Every structure is written in structure tokens, then in C-alpha cells.
Amino acid sequence: MKAVNSWLVRLLIPVLLLAGCSAATYEYTSSPVTGTVSTPLFQAEFTPEKEGTAYFTRFRLNVKNLSDTAMEIDWNQTAYILDGKSRGRFVWADIEPAAVKEGTIPNDTVEPGQAFSRVISPLAKVAMAQRSDYGAGKDKPGLYGGILPPGENGILLAIKAKGQLLRKKLVVVITEEKK
DSSP states (O other), X not given: OHHHHHHHHHHHHHHHXXXXXXXXXXXXXXXXXXXXXXXXXXEEEEEEEOSSSSSOOEEEEEEEEOXXXXXXXXXXXXXXXXXXXXXXXXXXXXXXXXXXXXXXXXXXXXXTTOEEEEEEEEGGXXXXXXXXXXXXXXXXXXXXXXXXXXXXXXXXXXXXXXXXXXXXXXXXXXXEEEO
């Protein structure tokens, strides 16, 4: 009886350890791959991106000015949308933290016929790595986008053009599927 119990314990311990240590893996996808909008004045694309990870951490916003006058992206009026609700502003690598806090983010100008592109992250999903915080695999201090949640992710883009404030919503649906 002791030999059977000993054999059973030797078999079960490694099996339980392996089962307990195996982590579930997930696959993240976006549908559509890119959210788009087109008006007589501009075209815009909003695409989630993976930054060397299996999950989405940021978005790329591309705006092309189709008009004959300069236009501005108003970042203070532009919002991150999650499941139909506004969840705050977007930030990026070189943004001034005080401008975000005070709501004085400078507009970006897009000249006639020109294109603008920026990698942005929702402020609500950003982590700040300190100089000595290398635990998350980040080799320098700064802002790092967190995991974008499954569901409807979008941008309510605010463009000032020809004396008007135009607001257009671009949306993608991020899904998380266990492999």
C-alpha cells in the first residue's frame, strides 16, 4: 500500500505543479482592422497596434487634409470612447503632463493636402515607468500604454476646419479569445 501511495504522490505532484503553472494565452483581434471616416474636408484612420506584445496597447491616428485650407486637431475636445462612453483624453510620448492635467494640449495643424500621423494611447490606460522601474520590461522611464480592453474602442475626433468644429467617431471592436 505504501508503494502505491508513494508512486501516486510522485506522479501527481509534477502534474499538479505543471497544471498550476501553465498560464492561459489569449489572441487579440480588431474588427475592422482600421476604423475610417471620410468627409469632403478630411480622411481619418484609427488603428489599434501591438507594441511587441500579443495584445493591443496603443492606436495610430492618421488624418489627411483634403481641403484647401489648414485644419487643426483639437486634442482637448478629442475623446477616447470605450463601449460608447467617453473615457478621457489621449496622450503620446512627448506630451507635456501639465497640459493634459490643465486641458491645454496644443492643437496639431494639418496643412492643405498634407497627412498627419501620431501614435496615441488613452490616458486611462497609460502607466508611468519611473527611472528605476524596469520590472515591466521597459528599459527607460516614460509613458507606456496598458492593455486595451475588449469591446468597442474608438475616438471622437475633433477637427477645426473652415471655422467649424467637426466631430467624427471612428470605432474598432477588440476581441480577446482564449487559445
